[in-house]
Amino acid sequence: MSLTQDEKVKVRSMVNVAAEPVPFFWPMRAFIHHNPLHGLEGLPFDKAVVKGSKIFHGRTFLPRATYQSYLAEGRIDQDKVDALIEEFVGEQDSPGGLNLLDWSKQLLYKEPYTFSCPDFLGSAADTHAALTGEGEVNAEIDRDILKAYLRDQLLGDRPLGESIDALFGSKITDDLNELFVKSCLHFYDEGQSVWNMPMREEGFFNAWKKLAKRNVRFTLLGLKFKNILEADGSAEGTIIYALRRLGIDKEHWTGYFTRELAHLHGWSGFIRWREQAKDYHYNKKFPGDLVDFMAVRLTLALALIEARGGKLSTSSVAQIEEMIDERCEEVYLRHEFHSRKVLPTMAHKVDMAISSRGNQGLIQKTFDEYFVAKRKFLADQQANRLRELASEVDQRQELENIKIPELEKLLTVISEVEANEGMFWLRGMEQKAISRLKSQLRLNGSSPQEDRSFAQALFCIDTRSERIRRNLESVGDYQTFGIAGFFGVPVSFIGLGKGSETHLAPVILTPENVVLEITIDALSEEIDTLTTLDKAMHGLKESVVSPFVTVEAIGLLFGLEMIGKTIAPKGYSKWRNKLGKEKPETLLLLDKFSEDQARSILETLQHALIIKGVKQDLGYNADQISDYAVHGLHNIAMENEQDAEALCALLKIDHPRLNDLIKHLREDYRINRDYAEVQMKELSRVGFSLDEQANFVASALKAIGLTEGFSRFVLIVGHGSFTENNPYESALDCGACGGNHGLVSARVIAQMANRSGVRQRVAKLGIEIPEDVWFIPALHNTTTDEIRLHDLDKILPSQLFYLDALRKALAGASHLTAQERLPSLSSARPETAIEAFHLAQRSSTDWSQVRPEWGLSRNCYFIIGRRDLTRDDSLDGRAFLHSYDYKVDTERKLLEGILTGPLVVGQWINMEHYFSAVDNEQFGSGSKVYHNVSGRFGVMSGNQSDLRTGLPSQTVLKDGKPFHEPVRLMTLIEAPVEHAQKAIEAVPSVKQLMENEWIRVMILDPETSEMHTFESGSWSNVPFESAASKALESQSV
Amino acid sequence: MDPKIFIAALFLPLFPLSMLFSVLFEALRRPYQQLIVLLAWPQIGLWLVKGSVGNVPDWVVYLALATSLLYGFRALVLRELSHWISFLATSTWTLLWLAMDFAADYQTLSLLAFGFSIPLGILALLGGHLEKQFGSSYAGLYNGLGHSMPRFSALLVFAMLAIIATPVFPGFTAMTMAFMEVANFSGLSCVLLALIWLMWGWAGARLIQGFVIGKENHEGIRDLSSGLAWLYTALLVGLAVFGINLIGRLS
DSSP: OOOOHHHHHHHHHHHHHHTTTSOOOOOGGGOOOOOTTGGGTTSOHHHHHHHHHHHHTOOOSOOHHHHHHHHHTTOSOHHHHHHHHHHHHHTSOOGGGOOHHHHHHHHHHTOOSOOOOOOTTOOHHHHHHHHHOOSOOOOOOOHHHHHHHHHHHHSTTSOHHHHHHHHHOOOHHHHHHHHHHHHHHHHHOOSOOSSOOTTGGGOHHHHHHHHHTTOHHHHHTTOOOHHHHHHSOSHHHHHHHHHHHHTOOGGGHHHHHHHHHHHTHHHHHHHHHHHHOTTOHHHHHSOOOHHHHHHHHHHHHHHHHHHHGGGGTOOSHHHHHHHHHHOHHHHHHHHHHHTTOSOGGGHHHHHHHHTSSSOHHHHHHHHHHHHHHHHHHHHHHHHHHHHHHHHHTTOHHHHHTOOHHHHHHHHHHHHHHHHHHHHHHHHHHHHHHHHHHHHHOOTTOSOOOOSOOSEEEEEESOHHHHHHHHHHHHHSSEEEEEEOTTTTOOEEEEOTTOOSOEEESOTTSOOOOEEEEEESSOOOSSOOHHHHHHHHHHHHHHSSSHHHHHHHHHHHHHHHHHHHHHHOHHHHHHHHHHHSOOOOOEEEEOBOOOHHHHHHHHHHHHHHHHHHHHHHHHOOOGGGSOHHHHHHHHHHHTTOOOOHHHHHHHHTOOHHHHHHHHHHHHHTSOOSHHHHHHHHHHHHTBSBOHHHHHHHHHHHHHHTTOSSOOOSEEEEEEEEOOOSSOTTGGGGSBGGGTSBOSHHHHHHHHHHHTOHHHHHHHHHTTOOOOTTOEEEEEEEETTTTEEEEOOGGGSOGGGHHHHHHHHHHHHHHHHHHHHHHHHHHOSOOOSSHHHHHHHHHHHHHOTTOSOSOOTTTTOOEEEEEOGGGTTTSOOTTOEEEEEOOGGGOTTSHHHHHHIIIIIHHHHHHHHHHHHHHHOTTTTSOOOGGGEEEETTTEEEETTSOSOOOSOOHHHHEETTEESSOOOOEEEEEESOHHHHHHHHHHOHHHHHHHHTTSEEEEEEETTTTEEEEEETTEEEEEEOOOHHHHHHHHHHO | OOHHHHHHHHHTTOTTTHHHHHHHHHHOOSHHHHHHHHHHHHHHHHHHTGGGTTOOOHHHHHHHHHHHHHHHHHHTTOOBHHHHHHHHHHHHHTTHHHHHHTTOOHHHHHHHHHHHHHHHHHHHHHHHHHHHHHSSOBTTTSOOHHHHOHHHHHHHHHHHHHHTTOTTSHHHHHHHHHHHHHHHHOHHHHHHHHHHHHHHHHHHHHHHHHHTSSOOOOTTOOOOOHHHHHHHHHHHHHHHHHHHHHHHHHO
């Protein structure tokens, strides 16, 4: 079998289409919050959750009992839920004089469990018989209906292994997952394994197939791959071969792929992300895409099915179809038993019948008894619950007189109410959240400040900034602003001593410019002793044999560390940091190089490499190598003119030796023309032109409405989390910086804004920044709430006097914020703010702490507007606050920018939290306690599982109940309605999110004092009564 | 052969008479009936052979080991709790023949029998609670009870540990005693005994996995009342104390 190029492309596109519902999973080193149903955002929210629930087998709303408890606690607007139920029920005919509204309310508000029990054996006629006592349940079964039901359950796009498991309890899927996950772990490892899988450069499928034939475990399991792998050899061909052997109809291929991909959506999401991340180092080095994924999985599946299913005479779709046609009773009983739908009272009998090795007499007898018993059970169960419901709403008599068609209608309505109840509850919760927000907004808040405030601070829009901003404003004359934490400057950053780029921007942006971190201190080539010791110890731990002796030899050292980290984490951490080497003071290389500068830098680098090469090849010391020699070698390597004779004399070597040296320099040190061109291109990416810098600074300031009235200090506060033993640390960092700390972005924009050349250009753009204004980068540690100022060595001398006051205020705000946060984090009740701060510091260094902070949990609002709108009230750390003044944005470009980047990232964060809270096992990552870091890019539960995506239970749940209140992001824009609507129209992605209700959008028009809300496809508006005016009114009364 | 031994083979069930016990036990539907049978059955057997202590024929010992192994092995695949209890009861009680052969005194034998029977009885009562909640006690049909019935699950696990003869429970002492004695008797017996112990552990672990482990969330399920839970706990603690006491006798 050999495929044409067209056929291969077809398979590839089918796999890619099938993978669309699977969300990307980014490596956890830079955790990116994402919507688990991102692939379904093209659908309205209510439809997407139904589809998503089916694909990923996850719950998309909270259990009813949780909503009922929220209702009791006043966290749901009952009027809203009532209205929605009324609207829904109003569209239905009332069967048999029953009051459907009362029934529905009783069901939702009082009954803790769902009523509908979809089973194809259930029927209104049987329930009627059970209700009225007239007649018996139907003892006849239509075999065609039974067969159709079984085909629906077992065939179509359901993976064949799953169907066989559902019939024989064979656990093929579990074994397939185990073998497949191991294969993925071997291939995709990013440095955790000491022994690497060989041949990875050839790609996932190619490397795997070469090893599979020699894998002892596969042989022991009786898996035979020879025929499968030799059928075509390519990944695409193997997929087709496997599907044909399994007998899957072509029309089901795409659906089949989706089911297989969704089964391990962590792994498939990671591979899907990796596939499109063309610059990702490991992808370039070890390519492996979803077609490889599918080829490996289907090869394993086919081999397992043939090995296991063969013994059961069920290794293809055709055989299952034949079983259904010829022995549908047995298939039904098997399906009931192994899918755990069997009536418990008859489980043993059914077990005996299906284990009777094809005793059709016994099977038939058991089937006849079973399906009548099940019908009766379903009918009795439903009748009892109907009676209970009827009694609660005083309609018992009406129920007893009900006719079968009316009962059928009633059951249909109940089932539809339950199908829609998630949306009713959700809207009720959201209405409450909207009302709460409305009550806190002040449209004509604080009057404009006349005096210059002591300092201004730009914080990230992150919800954790809301608290510290409020507290900073409360401790003195401070003005704060919210802006996305990359401060509008997408940067690809190469840190000091690092060889790779880190993107500091929301993942939807790809930075073009590179910023280098350099130091004026000489970089020591020697690594300090402690680091060496640390590396050696980890090496010993990770090796295969050494742990056996390591425990005896140096176990005590680990023991001391363990005691230190456990008993006195804060003190130990301080001491340990003192032992480590301090990072030298650094500068950021922000300016673009001219052509000459770039060439000169390149030459300097090449010269340094030549010295290394000569040292290595000729054994000379650096001082024995003259500049002339280096220059000469450079000329020859770069194919410039050079007198080789003289160079030989200078280096005291003969021609052949010189030729060897040149070859070495060209090939190993890559000192050649081609590579120099590549390096020149790379160098052209370094830095920003002055105009670019000025534009970034001006845009950032305009975006937040800070165009005048600058304070002496303008703090640019990035944020980051500092925790121990926490693979999810990056999830607590800045999403706008691609899941990294925000300090570099703060330093970049501060360094730009402090340059006189930039300020001159910014002035031309309409923003005068006075000379005495200094932008200071700072880092907000969200775990402790400490704010630390950076790059103070460059500060203006005249401002040094004020620094102390600034530091004191920041410390005060930090302590107050820690005090505010701590009660929900621990059982400790600190009496003072400073005590709370110390406890937070301890959490930050405690390696056993599974919840060092709540992160973005409970996020709810995204507010785009002036600070004065929300300044006077606590938003409880639940709002993304983006400063915006529509008056300086006449062309709406700034607003469009906010909607395109920050809002979309906010929606990802919100949806990640939503789904992790409603179904933490399926959409979240379960408990951290069982997590193991895998391959250095993800975590698995236990020693082997799917890659856990989403957030751990410790981030969204407290005592097993949701701490995060799962609602969609309430987005409020403070701007004239037309201005805001046009901006939304101009950003198609946001327009789609709004229309499909993935976010709830409100516009507060300050010019008309009206609140416009988008709901169910249209805008509605109501006059807005500001909290301030309400307060005034009540005072006057 | 003493005819009493033949009759006792029904009460300290030896294959094939053991089948009768299984049939009888499976016919009992009420947990307290099962409890009574579990407590009384081996005592009747021991009373019958009271005079034969120390005088058990070798073939009986081998048959007892083979029966115990057979029933332990069969228990591996059983999922219905009362069947599992009846098989484990057979598998454990038959080992009393070994203890009898090595002349343990009647009182110790009787206590050992209770040591085996009490946790099985507790399990039967727990099974009754499951039947009330779910309609049957069938492992694997509804797992994840650890979440929805934590008290029940904890007791189930500890009762199971007592049944499969883990340390401090009397079963452990009995098995240790049997090993010490059998070691002098024959190597084959030692191997058989080790296999039996392994089967018990394996069968117990499978049952725990079928009930307790898992992510399933059950709506409307009630856990054991705390009073009942304390009562069972007290019984299990009593068993543990008795086990420790037996270790004293062993020395």
